[in-house]
Amino acid sequence: MSNTDLSNIEVNQKPVAKRSNPFANVFNELVSFCRSRSMFMLHYCTGCGAIELPPAMTSRFDMERLGIQPMVTPRQADILLITGYVSIKTLKRVILTYEQMGAPKYVIGICSCTVNGGMYWQSYATAKKLDEYIPVDLYIAGCMPRPEAVIEGLQQLMAKIKTDEANSWKKYYEHYDYYLGNQQHLFGNNWQTPTDIIGEAKTYQLEGPNTLGEHTKILESVQRPLEPLEMKL
Amino acid sequence: MKMKLKSKKAPVIDHSDSGSLLNPLKNLQFLARKPVTEPLKPRLASLNYRGFHLNDWEECVGCASCQKICDNAAITMVEIPGLPNDPVKGIRNHRPAIDYGRCCWCALCVDICPSSSLSLSREYVHTCDQEHIDSYFILPDPNGIHKEHFGKGWQKTEHSDLLSLTRSVMAELEPENRIDNFDEIVDGFTPEQAVLEASRCVQCGMCHDSCPTNMHAPEYIRAIWNNDAEEAVRQIYRTNPFAHVCGRVCTHRCEDACSIGIRGEPIAIRWLKRYAMDSVSHERIKEIVNEGNTAKSSGKKVAIIGAGPAGLTAAFDLVRSGHQVEVFEALPHAGGMTRYGIPDYRLPFDTLQQDIDIITSLGVKIHYNCIIGKNKRMSTLRKNFDAVILAIGLSQGRQTRIKNSDHRHVYRAVDLLQKISTGEEIELPHSVAVIGGGNVAMDIARSLARLQKQQYGKVQITLTALEEQQHFMADPEEIKESLEEGIVIKDSCGPQGCEIDNDGKLTGLKTWKVTSIFDEQHRFAPQYDEEQEVVHNCEAVIEAIGQFADTSLLGKELTEQLEWNRGRLQIDENGQTSEDWLWSAGDCVNGPDVVHAVADGHRVAASIEQQLKVKTQ
Amino acid sequence: MSAAHSQNLNVLLQEIEGIHLTHHNPRRLRADIAAEALPALLALLRGRASYVHLSAISCVDWIEENQFELVYHLWSYETSVLISAHIRIPREPGIYLSVFDIYTPAAFFERDIHEMFGVYFEGSPDMSKFILTEWNGPPPMRKDFNSEKWVMETFSWQEYHPDWLKDLEEQGGGIVSTPESIRMDNK
C-alpha cells in the first residue's frame, strides 16, 4: 500500500495515566460514562449491512435502549457505522464525513468487507481494508451481522468508551501521514479535504512524530483554496 | 394506444374517509398488546442458521474442496502436525482456516465437503477491535469460534449436497454374453461418459499422493474434462509407460483414496486413463511420448533381466536419458505377468502390445527366449554392461503341500494361466476346485470357466479360500463378476487334502471350516473346526495361493555374494542390491502389483541414472 | 401469442432485409440482423408492432472475434413476446448509433454501456460518466481488463498471524496453500 507500514504504527494501548487529583478522576470517569450512554450514530448507509440497521434501530431490537439514536448530520454524530463494503467513490465521502465529525468519534466496521475486502475482494470498485484510510474502533463480523450482533457490538463500544479505551480517533491525528498516504495512493496526489486535520491535531495537542511526513508535504504542495464541490448540472 | 387499460372499481381503501376525531383513542388498544421488543441478549438462531464454521477434525480429510468452492477466497489450508496423514487412505493433516474478512456465510463449503465434516453453527456474534483483528482468521474445530456450544446450524442434507456421488455408467458385457469367450468385458467410456465422469473430480490430488508412481491423475482428469485427450496422454506418460495396462488392470489405489469415495463412488480414475489412451491413435501417442526427447547418447549400457512392467519402465526411463538398454526375456513375448498372468478378457494382448511397442520404438532392444543362466551368464552381463537390473517377477506358484497335492491333476494357477494365454492345449477338467481368494485365483477360475463353457457347455468351478468373502484379497468387482459367471465361492474353507479314489483319480478337495486365520500376534496360524468338513467334488485342484521368484539364474557364486533378507534379496530404498552394479525391481521385490512395479522401475532407473552420472564425472 | 399476431409479426419482420429469426420458446424470439438494419427494425417494431417497452440493452464483449454484440430486448404488451435483436459491431472503434430517438430509456443503457465497455453511441443525449465518475482506468467490463490483477496490484491484504498459527508454525506446520495461490494455479 503506502510506504508507511502498519507495523510502524505504535498502538495506543497505554491506559491514560490517572491524574493525581481524585476529584479529577471521578470527573473523567463521569465524562466517559456519560459519553458512553448518549451516542448519536450517523445515518449514512454505505453498503448492504445498512439493511440490518433499521431493525436494530426500531421497535424489535431497539437500540434506543442503549441511548443510541440515528443522527442526520456528521457534525453532531459520534459513531460512524461503516456498514459493509465501501466503493472508492463512497470512501471519499466517508473520509469527508469522518473528518467533519467532532471528536471524540468512533468508527465501527461492520461485515467482512471492511476487514479484508469481503466477497468483493476481486472488485476494482471497492476499497479493501477500511483501517488503512480511517482508524477503526470496532469490527462486527458477519455478512451481514444480525441486529443482535450489531447491538452487541455497540455495547462493546460503550464498554470501551466507558473505560476510556476507544481512542482510535486520536490515532488519525497522530498518524495522519499514514492515513493520508493511503488515501493519496487510491485517490491520487491531488486529494485534499476541506478539513484542516493538521491544524486540528495542533489544537487537540495530538500532533505526534507521525502526523507530518512525506504525504502531508504532497498535500501542502497541492492544497488549493477551497472551492465548492463540483456541482455541474 | 392499444394498451390493456383496465379500469378498477372503487379503491379498496377509502382515503377520503377522514375518520372520526376519536380515532386516536383506538390507539389505546395497543397498551394491551404484547410488546414486540426482544430482550437485549442475542436470540438463539434458527436450527439451520448459517453462523460461524465448525469442523469435525476426526472426519475432515484435508482435501481442500472447500477452498476451491469458496467464491470469496476466504479459505486457507493449514497443516496441523500431529494429525493423521496417510496418503494411501486419502487423509491429509491439512485443515481449512477461514478468513472472516472474506467469508459470506453462503455455506457452499459445507455443501461440497466430501467428508461432511464442515458445518455452520448457530453462533453469530463476534466483535473485535483493531488490535485483535487476527481473531478474524480462525481455524474451525468442533468447539466453535469462542469455545461455546451453540449447536450445529446449517448442515449438509441430501438436498443440498453438491457432489455427484454416483459414477457415470459404462457399458459392459452381460454375463451370458461373456462367459463363453475371452472378449474384453468392459466397453470403456464413450466421450460423453468420460467427460461427465471427469467432471465429478474435485481435484483434491489424493489420488496423486496415494499412487505408488504418483501419477498426475488430477491433471489428466482435468484434461479429459477439457476434451483434450492428447494432453491427458501427455500427463499419463509423465509417470507411467504402462498406460494401456494400468488403464485396465491397475489395482487403483487412487480410487481407494479418492475423496468422493468417502460418501459415494470414487471417480473411475482407471477407466478414465483407459479412455484417454484409447481415444488417441497409437501413432499420435508415440509422437507425444517422444516430445521434447533430446537426450544425447551417454555411451553407457544397461542390461535388464525380465521384460515385465518394472523392467520395461526402467528401460523406458533409461533409454530416454540416452543410455543403451538391452532387455533379456526368457519367454517369447514381453510383458511378464501382464502378458502371461492376466487373461485376455481383462487385458487384451494387443493393447499390452501397444505399450510395449511404444517402449521398443524408443530404442529399447529386447532379446526374447533368452534365459539368463542358460543362454547367457550373469557374469557376462556384468562384464558387458554398466548396470544390471533384476526384474524377474514372481513366476513360480506356491504350493499348499496338503495331502496328495503332488497329484498330477493338482496345478499351480500361474502355470495354467501361462498355458491358456499362449493358446497351449491343456487337459481341461470337467470340474475344478480352486484354492485361493486373490485376483490370480479369480483369473484362473474365470478363464477355466470360459473354456469349460466353450467345450462342455457348463461351468463347474468351486473357489475355496481361508478368508470370509468380504475379506478376499481379490477386487470386489472380480468376485461379483465371478459369481455372475457361475463360479461357486466357498469362503472360510481351509484345504486339508485331495481325495483320490482307488484308481488314483482325483475326486475331490477336502476342506475344514476356518474359525480364525491369525493368532493374537497377528501371525498366520489358521484354526479350523474339524467337524465342519466338506469335500468339494472335482477332477482337478488348482492352487492359487501366491507366487515366488525364481532366483536360480543368479548362479551359486553371486547368490552367496549377495545379502539376503528372509529369502528375499536385500535391497536399499533405491532398489540397489549389496552389489553396486546390480539392482532389483518389480514384483520380485514388492509382491504382485503392476503399478508398484512401474513405480519401482522409475526408482531404479533414477538410481542408476544418478550413479552413472557420478561415474562419468 | 395468438396466431394472428404471430403472422402479422412475421410478415412485418420480413420487411427487414437479412433478418434471421429463431424461436427459443413461444415467448422469446431472437432476431439476428446486420448492424445497419437495427434502427429500421426498432422503428418498425415500435411504430407498427406494439413493441413499446425497451426492457434492456445488453453488450457482450467477444474479444476473440474482435466484436461487441449489442442485444436489444423488446417487449410488447399486446403480443407478450420478447424480441431480442442481436447485432455485432467491430470492437474498434466501437461506435454505434443511439436509438434514443426511438426508445427513450435507451439513454440510460447506452450511457451505461459507454462507461462499462467504451462503446460510443452517436446521438445519445448524454455520454458522460455516471457510475464510474471516479474511475480512471479502462472501461472495466471489457474482457481485456483483469479486475483481479488490478486489485492485486493496488491493494494489500490483512496479514493475519494469530496465536494458533504461531503455535502450529513452531510445531512444523503452518499455511499450506492460500486461496490466492490456488486461484493463480487454475489460471
Add this chain to the structure above:
Amino acid sequence: MRPENYQAVNHPPSNEYELNFGPNHPGIEGNYALKVKLQGDTVVEARADAGYLHRGFEKLMEDRLWIQNISLVPRICVPDPVPMEVCYSLAVEELAGLELPERAQWLRVLQLELSRIAAHLFYFGGHAATTGMYTPMYWGVADRDLLLDLFEELTGGRVYSIYNMPGGVRQDIPRGFLQRLSDTLDYIEGRLKDYDNLFFTNQIFVKRAKGIGIISQEQALEWSVTGPNLRACGLEFDVRRDDPYLIYDQLKFDIPTEHGGDAWARTLVRRLEMVESISIIRQVIKALPDIKGPVRTPIPNPLAWRVPAGDSYARVESSKGELAYYVVSNGGDKPYRVHIRGPSAMHAVQVLEKLAVGCRVEDVAQTMFSLDACPPEVDR
C-alpha cells in the same frame, strides 16, 4: 477547522442555487445522490449521481463459477434479494436445460412473495419517514422482521437467503414451517388494518402524497416504467401473469392498479399487492403438502460444471418492477457475460430526474421513496 489559506468563494447573486441531495442525506434511499438546481424552493433541474454502491457485479460474475454466483446475486438488491437469486437461477436453468422439480417451483414462489411483502413493508416505513411519520417505519420494520425470522428458519439466513440455486432450492422446508408461516400471515393481515388507520387513510399522509410525482400513462410507457409504478398509472401489467415463470400460471391473483400515477397511487398499489401476495402464499401453503418429490435437480459437480453455450433472458417481477438477467455462456464453467436489468435502473434515474423537476425541495425525497428506487440495482 479551515485551512489557513481558506478563502470564501463569492457566488454571483442569484436566486438559483444548487443542492447536493446525498449521498449522506436522510432523504435519500440508500447511498445515492441527486444534484438539484433550485429556484426558490422549486427544483428546476435534477441529475442523478450513482456509483456509490458500485461493486462491478457483472465483472465479478464473469470470474466465478456458475454456482459461486448464487452467493453474489442477492447482494444486488438488498431490500428484496430473493428475486435476484430466482432470476439468475432461471436464466441458468434455461441455458443448461435443467428441469426444475415442481416442489422447488412452489417453494420459490413462496419465497418470492414473502420477499415482496417484506420489501413493501420496508417501503412503507421509508416512505412514511419522508413525510415525517416515524411510527409506520417502526411498525413496518418490526413486522418485516417477523418475515425475516421465517426466512431465517427456511433458508438459514435472515436477509441473504442464498437458498435458490440453478436446479432448485437448497433444502426442504423445516418441520412445522407452514404452520408458523400461516400464523405470521394472519398476524400481518391483521396488522394491515392498523396500517390503514395509521398511514393509508391518514389525511396527513394522503394530502402529502396526492399529486406528488405524477407519471402519466404515456410517460410511463415512454420511460419503460415497470412494476407497481406502472400499475399505479392504471396499466395492468405484471410479469408474473403476462410472461409467467415458475407456477404463477397455476395461481389465482389479482393485479391491483390505480389511476393517479402519483406517490399516493404508488403506495396504494403496493398496499393492495401485499394482500395479493398473502393470498398467493396461502395457496402455496395449501398446495405444498401434496406436492412430493425432490426440491432440487442435481447438477454435476459445481467445480466442473459447464453450461452449454448460448444466451437466455429471464425476467421476474420483483417488488420494484421487472427484473431481468441476460446470461451468456460460451460453454465454459463460468458465465461469459451477465447483464442485470435492475428495475430501479429506470425509475431511479431518468424518471426521478424528470419527476423531481417542478417539485418543491421537500417533496424530492418523497418522490424518490414513493418510486421505491433501489440504488444498488442501478449501481450493480
